[in-house]
Amino acid sequence: MLWSVSSDRQEPASPVRRRLLDEAARVLAEEGPAALSARRLVKAVGASTMAVYTHFGSMPALVREVMREGVERFLSRVDAVAPGTDPVRELTELCRVYQEFARAEPDVYAVMFGGSSLAGFELTQGDRKMGVALLRHPRDAIRRCIASGRFRADADADLLVRQLFVQMHGLAQLAHAGYILGIYGPEDVLAGLLRDFAVASGDDPEQAARSVRSGLGE
């Protein structure tokens, strides 16, 4: 598919916008939220402060764009999880991918779900709904767990997916804050949570443990 013949890029006349976004993502990843400032970004790309306002309108709006691109990366990871014959294993893989993203981009994750304000940026109700929409994948996996008889027939996928969301978020945040210490680390807690989630939902303890081990990559 030849798609380079003409102007397929959406912003051909403004590489400044792209460079600002890339620099923002870089600073956020390498030095954290405190290092993110308009003056620093424009200095790095050799522009003046007006660049932020002509291309984004405000710093919170720039942060929103950074977050939006982070969500896309998150989705591409989730979509890469292949369905298989074991729905409990698939659910485990989704959770593993969730934790991997939160660990790879902790500050983007914190903006998405952690209530981090980050230069005055605040979540809108639309942002939250988009976040909740990410629960569709695991909810469907839970439904397959029920349909396949692994989970109880009267289990409630909508309630269970919220419980799972809470567990994944709590683990991601506490692990990032350095609060999972002592004899058990984040991996141990993740394995325990997933096994107990399946068991409480009706799965056989041995089978649940096998599926979780398999989904976490042995």
Place this chain on the structure above:
Amino acid sequence: MLWSVSSDRQEPASPVRRRLLDEAARVLAEEGPAALSARRLVKAVGASTMAVYTHFGSMPALVREVMREGVERFLSRVDAVAPGTDPVRELTELCRVYQEFARAEPDVYAVMFGGSSLAGFELTQGDRKMGVALLRHPRDAIRRCIASGRFRADADADLLVRQLFVQMHGLAQLAHAGYILGIYGPEDVLAGLLRDFAVASGDDPEQAARSVRSGLGE
């Protein structure tokens, strides 16, 4: 008990310090972290910016003091949970108190556990250890669940309390961020989490549901 005879107060010569801390807690509770600034605090108490530095040394140090007092309020709530004959109910009550505190003082909670920087304040390793020390109460409750036969004899209280911590933190943060929406609210998720936690730990499903309902206040 007559305790007003002489100087019981710890800071009799510096009401400025106390008034700054109270104003900081008030602003944090009523207008959120973004409204907290040294200049605003000193203006409210009728002092100059130097007051912050003579009494605290820096804004992060003032925030640390606010957090420290928040931890004390948290502990006083936890200590108010009376032990009873039903350890699962007691565990549930501890979790209810946890959620009540996080809901009553969400910004103090976010500083304690949420990784919120709040005016440049950062957690020290000592702060984290102090936070982990708060897990002693629920861990002991879990041990009583095991000892009483409600939980499996080979259940691991140290791992389970971390799993419970993750769940309570995740629920507190997502509820505060407005992410628990749709047909099920935070109370439903809390009840489901606690019931499933007990069931996966070996408790009888009916008995678990009864204890959780009772511990959440019917």
Place this chain on the structure above:
DNA sequence: TTATGGATATAACGCCGTTATGGATAGCGG
């Protein structure tokens, strides 16, 4: 060619945390 509109640089405004300086004051040894 001229006109128009968008991107940009400059400089400023009002915040912020922090600090250097100097003045007030309280306690205390003489």
Place this chain on the structure above:
DNA sequence: CCGCTATCCATAACGGCGTTATATCCATAA
């Protein structure tokens, strides 16, 4: 009582922040 010292505090400033008003480019449309 005097003078010394130490503490608290007000003033003013510094550099950095997000943001904006203004003016200047410059490419494109008429």
